[in-house]
Amino acid sequence: MSGPLLAVREARKRFPVRGTRRWVHAVDGVNFTIEAGECLGLVGESGCGKSTLVRLVARLLEPTAGQILLDGQEIGSVPVTEFARGPLRAAIQMVFQDPADSLNPRFTAFDTIADPLARLGGVKDRRTQAERVAAVADLVRLPDELLGRLPHQLSGGQQQRVGIARAIALSPKLLILDEPTSALDVSVQAVILHLLVELRERLGMTYLFVSHDLNLVRLISDRVLVMYSGVIVESGPAGEVFTHPYHPYTRALISAIPVADPGGRRERIRLIGEPQSPVDPRPTVCRFYGRCPERFDRCLREMPALRAMGTSHEVACHRYEGGSR
Amino acid sequence: MTGEAGALLVVEDLSIEFRTREGIVRALERASFTVGQAETVGVVGESGSGKTITAHAVMGVLHPAGRVTGGSVRFRGADLLALGEEERRGYCGREMAIAFQNARAALNPIRPVGRQIEDVLLRHTDLGRSAARDRALELFARVQIPDPPRLHGAYPFELSGGMCQRVMIALAVAGSPALLIADEPATGLDVATQCAVLELIEELAHENRMAMLLISHDLGLVGERADRVVVMHAGHVVEIAPSAELFAAPRHPYTARLLATTPHPDSRLADLRPIPGSVPDLREALPPCRYRYRCERAAPECDEPPLPRVEITPGHFVACRRPL
Ligand SMILES: Nc1ncnc2c1ncn2[C@@H]1O[C@H](COP(=O)(O)OP(=O)(O)OP(=O)(O)O)[C@@H](O)[C@H]1O
Ligand SMILES: Nc1ncnc2c1ncn2[C@@H]1O[C@H](COP(=O)(O)OP(=O)(O)OP(=O)(O)O)[C@@H](O)[C@H]1O
Ligand SMILES: [Mg+2]
Ligand SMILES: [Mg+2]
Numbered sequence: 001m002s003g004p005l006l007a008v009r010e011a012r013k014r015f016p017v018r019g020t021r022r023w024v025h026a027v028d029g030v031n032f033t034i035e036a037g038e039c040l041g042l043v044g045e046s047g048c049g050k051s052t053l054v055r056l057v058a059r060l061l062e063p064t065a066g067q068i069l070l071d072g073q074e075i076g077s078v079p080v081t082e083f084a085r086g087p088l089r090a091a092i093q094m095v096f097q098d099p100a101d102s103l104n105p106r107f108t109a110f111d112t113i114a115d116p117l118a119r120l121g122g123v124k125d126r127r128t129q130a131e132r133v134a135a136v137a138d139l140v141r142l143p144d145e146l147l148g149r150l151p152h153q154l155s156g157g158q159q160q161r162v163g164i165a166r167a168i169a170l171s172p173k174l175l176i177l178d179e180p181t182s183a184l185d186v187s188v189q190a191v192i193l194h195l196l197v198e199l200r201e202r203l204g205m206t207y208l209f210v211s212h213d214l215n216l217v218r219l220i221s222d223r224v225l226v227m228y229s230g231v232i233v234e235s236g237p238a239g240e241v242f243t244h245p246y247h248p249y250t251r252a253l254i255s256a257i258p259v260a261d262p263g264g265r266r267e268r269i270r271l272i273g274e275p276q277s278p279v280d281p282r283p284t285v286c287r288f289y290g291r292c293p294e295r296f297d298r299c300l301r302e303m304p305a306l307r308a309m310g311t312s313h314e315v316a317c318h319r320y321e322g323g324s325r
Numbered sequence: 326m327t328g329e330a331g332a333l334l335v336v337e338d339l340s341i342e343f344r345t346r347e348g349i350v351r352a353l354e355r356a357s358f359t360v361g362q363a364e365t366v367g368v369v370g371e372s373g374s375g376k377t378i379t380a381h382a383v384m385g386v387l388h389p390a391g392r393v394t395g396g397s398v399r400f401r402g403a404d405l406l407a408l409g410e411e412e413r414r415g416y417c418g419r420e421m422a423i424a425f426q427n428a429r430a431a432l433n434p435i436r437p438v439g440r441q442i443e444d445v446l447l448r449h450t451d452l453g454r455s456a457a458r459d460r461a462l463e464l465f466a467r468v469q470i471p472d473p474p475r476l477h478g479a480y481p482f483e484l485s486g487g488m489c490q491r492v493m494i495a496l497a498v499a500g501s502p503a504l505l506i507a508d509e510p511a512t513g514l515d516v517a518t519q520c521a522v523l524e525l526i527e528e529l530a531h532e533n534r535m536a537m538l539l540i541s542h543d544l545g546l547v548g549e550r551a552d553r554v555v556v557m558h559a560g561h562v563v564e565i566a567p568s569a570e571l572f573a574a575p576r577h578p579y580t581a582r583l584l585a586t587t588p589h590p591d592s593r594l595a596d597l598r599p600i601p602g603s604v605p606d607l608r609e610a611l612p613p614c615r616y617r618y619r620c621e622r623a624a625p626e627c628d629e630p631p632l633p634r635v636e637i638t639p640g641h642f643v644a645c646r647r648p649l
Contacts, residue, residue: 018478045515046487047471097486097513100427141599145606148347152388156426156509157372157542179486182513183426185371185542186586190597197594212487212515215588219597256516257590277472 003072004033005206006057006174011066011076013052022280026052028230030066031306034174037200039207041221041238043214043253049230049278050210051097054176057208058094059083070174090120093172097179097210099159103151109162110147113137113169121170136165141191156183164192168199176208181216193220214257218242223312226250229278229287232306236313246315248294286318294319332359333504333536334383334421338396341378341387348608352378353560355396355632360504363534367551367568369544369583373604374557376540377426380506383538384423385413400504418449422502426509426540428493432481438492439465439477442499449500464495469521487514494522498529505530506538511546523550544587548572553640556580559604559615561632566641576637576648579616614645622647 013027026049034040042050055061057068059080068076075088083089093116096102103112113133117123123132137147142161151159160183167175177196181189193216199205211217217224217238224241226234226249234247245251273291281287286299298318306314307321341353353375360366368376381387383398385405398405400420405413425431433441442461446452452460458477465473468491481489494510505526511519527550529535541547547554547568554571556564556579564577575581582600602619605611613630617623626646637643 015483017475018480018483024475043515046491046513046518047485051485098427098429098489100430141603143603143606145347145608149345153343153345153390155373155377161372179513183372183509183542186544186583186588186597187600188372189588190586190599193594193597194599212513212519213588214516215590215592218590219588219592219594252517253515256520274471277475279472279475 005036005038005071006034006208007067007069007072008032008057009067009069011053011056011068012064013049013056013061014064017279024278025230025281026278027056027063028281030227030230030232032225032232032235034206034208036173036206037204038223039196039200039209039221041217041224042208042210042227043212043217043224044227045253046212047278048227050227051178053227054094054178054208054210057174058092058176059089060094090116090170091173092176093167093170093174094176095160095164095167095178095180097182099156099163099183100151102163103159105151108148108150109137109142109154109158109165112162113147113165116166117169132169133165136169139168139195140165141188157185157188160184161188168195171199171203171205174206174208176210178210179212180209181211181213189216196220214242214254226253229276229281231287231316233288233317234313234315235306236309240313244313246309246313246320247288247317248292248319249288250315332361333364333401334360334538335399336379336383336396337399339379339382339393339398340395341375341382341391342394343388343391345390345608350607351560351611352391352607353382356557356560356562357396357634358555358562358565360536360538363530363536364553365530365537365539365551367547367554368538368540368557369542369547369554370557370563371559371583371600371604372542373559375560376557377508379557380423380508380538380540384417384421384506386423418445418500419502421504421506422497422500423506424493424497424508424510428489429481429484429486431493432489432496434481437478437480438484439479442492442496445496445499460499461495464499465492467521467525468492468495469518487518490514491518491522494526498526498535501529501533502535503533504536504538506540508540509542510539512542519546544572544584556583559611560607561615561644563616563644564642570638570641574649576641576643577616577645578620578622578647578649581649622649 009031011027011030014023014025044050056063062080063076067074110133114129117129117132123129140161221238224238225232228249234250245254276290286303289295289299304316304318306316309315337357338355340355343350343352439461443457446457446460462473465476470476539551551568554568555562558579564580605615612628613632614627617627632644633646634644
């Protein structure tokens with residue numbers, strides 16, 4: 001099959017604001033694709049809509065509008081509950097941002113990992129299950145003796161590894177990782193990164209990788225999407241976005257990557273102004289206007305669209321009209 | 326490991342065990358460290374090394390399956406472990422507060438987050454209702470939450486992961502505690518938001534002479550913010566040193582490994598080597614040094630009990646017979 005593994009078209013998600021008639025525009029018209037075997041990184045500030053977007057893609061949340069195509073097949077309109085029972089559930093799996101919150105408190109680590117194997121993978125035989133569970137637990141360095149434990153009996157990083165093991169147990173086509181390493185120490189983090197690379201080489205797995213740790217995103221991703229307040233403001237090959245960022249937000253983000261000196265103070269970059277509220281934003285104003293050091297009057301009149309900068313790099317900023325700086 | 330007189334918090338020889346169906350887990354063994362007035366002490370170590378349970382024991386919120394089997398926790402000289410439940414609770418909020426690691430799970434799921442902050446303010450300060458509301462909104466703004474009024478009425482499930490984390494921190498600092506325990510306060514926040522949150526904590530620390538126990542996987546962050554660092558491995562405190570010294574010249578082989586594994590902006594995937602071996606099974610009989618079977622410097626003398634605690638230079642303690 002040619003064409004991308006995943007295509008997201010004009011995806012939107014709005015949430016009502018309690019006690020008002022206003023709406024949070026958490027995801028506001030997002031387009032992107034992921035090729036089979038590719039790792040796409042998704043970065044952006046806390047609250048910008050990353051988890052909402054990936055939950056739409058994982059079919060855990062109903063989109064307000066837009067299309068989600070897996071292997072060319074529209075899945076965005078399949079109701080979430082139906083999708084959960086359908087044959088494609090095994091093809092898209094997700095590692096959740098809050099490990100404690102996403103594990104069933106009454107399931108042992110073993111049950112959690114065995115559950116998708118039994119329910120979606122047709123592995124019913126207890127012995128085969130035990131072998132498969134032990135094998136994935138080993139891949140994520142979850143010690144055997146922890147498999148009989150309930151979530152509250154595990155440390156934060158141990159819970160996170162249970163979540164990763166559950167998601168890779170079925171070798172999904174598309175693995176979505178929402179902050180998969182935030183509770184992991186540097187050693188286990190290294191194990192997980194190497195594991196992702198290996199699974200991709202061996203099984204051709206495809207990743208959508210959300211992380212605040214830009215060093216990790218740079219190491220693991222082929223391409224990167226930069227999100228700001230519900231919209232994609234820049235996308236391109238990881239190497240290029242990290243070395244030649246265009247959008248003022250991306251530039252600020254990247255200049256804030258801590259320097260390689262753990263004893264020293266980090267360089268602080270602080271954007272001016274207030275972060276903009278995602279509640280009923282004005283449709284004609286650039287989302288970054290309030291904090292942009294390079295804004296001008298046009299940014300107030302017209303929301304910039306993504307424009308190509310060279311072959312595969314795109315940016316949504318009026319400063320880069322006509323493909324140049 | 327340090328007997329500093331006049332310290333705010335003194336944890337001495339603290340041991341914790343958990344009862345499980347598969348046996349007793351000796352999760353913490355004779356851990357000792359101190360936190361001085363207005364001092365920030367970092368705690369680092371691999372996942373499962375005992376950072377969170379130590380914090381929970383200090384706060385008196387250890388899970389009921391856990392038992393303190395030895396040692397003491399003294400706060401301003403008072404032995405907290407000897408106190409009754411009622412007296413113990415008197416310390417929480419105003420004297421010491423904790424920002425839990427799993428923020429979303431730790432917040433009350435059926436109360437708007439603004440109300441949760443107001444509850445703390447009403448209990449621990451002299452503020453009235455409307456002043457408490459104003460203060461709650463101000464705290465939200467200070468942790469960089471856009472549109473504080475919306476957040477005030479929102480339930481935890483309506484917030485992003487990082488927003489929950491920031492609410493948790495606002496909640497912990499609301500009562501202006503003398504000691505703040507922050508368990509992974511900033512992992513999962515983007516760098517800019519992380520800085521804002523840590524600066525808020527530092528400002529409050531400065532205003533109120535607040536001390537902090539800062540637990541984090543992020544060695545860069547700890548190195549930058551903490552005065553001293555406690556390194557833990559498999560339930561043992563293995564090294565304590567002033568931050569600059571620890572990062573420049575770690576003496577415990579485990580600390581050195583941990584530092585070498587931290588990714589830098591120019592590191593490559595191949596450079597990130599996990600620490601060899603695995604964390605030992607804490608239910609089994611273990612050698613005096615729990616790092617022994619992972620350690621490249623291990624020698625027969627490492628099997629001699631007890632685990633040493635050497636003050637290798639003033640204020641720099643290491644639990645190793647063959648330090649670097
Ligand atoms: N169920 C919900 N009801 C109302 N608002 C919601 C809901 N879920 C998310 N939101 C809002 O949508 C916005 C985006 O949230 P999201 O969790 O997608 O952010 P994020 O980019 O993942 O942030 P973080 O990095 O902190 O995890 C936030 O303003 C949040 O408050
Ligand atoms: N209720 C429990 N029953 C049995 N073992 C437990 C229980 N709670 C914690 N443990 C074990 O105690 C050890 C220390 O856990 P703790 O949560 O303190 O680790 P941590 O250092 O905070 O790790 P992380 O960085 O992953 O959060 C772990 O091995 C954990 O599995
Ligand atoms: Mg999120
Ligand atoms: Mg912990």
